[in-house]
Amino acid sequence: FPQFRRGRQGLPLRKGETILDHARRAGVEIYSECGGKGECGRCVVRVERGTEALSPPTDAERKFGLGEDLRLACQAVVVGEGDIYVYISEFGKYSILTETRRREVPLEPLVRREGDRVLYDGRPIDSYRGGIYGLAVDVGTTTLVLEIVDLETGETVGTAARKNPQVSYGNDVISRIEYTMVDKYGLRYLGPEERMERVKELQRAVVGAVNEEVRKIEGKISHLYTRWWQWGTAP
Numbered sequence: 137f138p139q140f141r142r143g144r145q146g147l148p149l150r151k152g153e154t155i156l157d158h159a160r161r162a163g164v165e166i167y168s169e170c171g172g173k174g175e176c177g178r179c180v181v182r183v184e185r186g187t188e189a190l191s192p193p194t195d196a197e198r199k200f201g202l203g204e205d206l207r208l209a210c211q212a213v214v215v216g217e218g219d220i221y222v223y224i225s226e227f228g229k230y231s232i233l234t235e236t237r238r239r240e241v242p243l244e245p246l247v248r249r250e251g252d253r254v255l256y257d258g259r260p261i262d263s264y265r266g267g268i269y270g271l272a273v274d275v276g277t278t279t280l281v282l283e284i285v286d287l288e289t290g291e292t293v294g295t296a297a298r299k300n301p302q303v304s305y306g307n308d309v310i311s312r313i314e315y316t317m318v319d320k321y322g323l324r325y326l327g328p329e330e331r332m333e334r335v336k337e338l339q340r341a342v343v344g345a346v347n348e349e350v351r352k353i354e355g356k357i358s359h360l361y362t363r364w365w366q367w368g369t370a371p
């Protein structure tokens with residue numbers, strides 16, 4: 137079936153949706169400072185295959201005088217059949233400095249071991265299975281940084297950083313709030329159900345990215361893998 141490619145994975149195409157809509161669903165970050173209104177010109181992508189399945193360039197795109205094969209992801213709408221291959225230059229090239237100066241702090245985790253039990257704030261929540269780990273996540277406007285910490289020793293056992301996938305919904309918080317409140321033309325307030333669906337969409341973007349990074353850390357630290365595999369479904 138027609139697909140929007142992300143590496144070897146595919147995503148079914150939906151007619152009437154833009155490339156940006158598809159990228160959001162695929163969890164692929166495309167900068168969209170204006171939140172998809174065709175005003176900022178940040179969402180430029182190169183269409184490598186499938187141009188004929190896209191709507192013609194809009195006035196907003198012409199205003200930016202884009203080169204051949206370049207489109208604004210928020211303006212190019214899927215209208216026809218066939219696979220579409222899109223090159224996103226920013227994708228995968230992002231790196232964030234995760235090493236910082238550290239300050240010694242006393243180790244006082246809320247989750248502790250007591251004999252063969254694990255307690256959360258004094259209440260038993262599980263039996264001890266050989267280790268207790270905590271996940272610290274810093275959800276920034278543009279970046280996500282996370283650390284897995286051994287709560288018994290205070291050691292950091294894994295670190296990851298990536299772009300916050302919500303950048304595809306606008307570069308600042310206001311644009312993202314706007315995405316959850318009005319339609320993309322700014323002409324209509326969304327109903328409560330539609331709003332809630334969009335809020336969940338933004339949440340899913342972050343939760344999905346966190347799970348993806350945790351799984352990568354699991355892959356690198358083999359002794360964590362068997363104990364943490366359920367994180368993907370219960371973040």
Ligand code: FES
Nearest residue numbers: 168172174177210
């Ligand atoms: S022009 Fe701003 S997101 Fe497309």
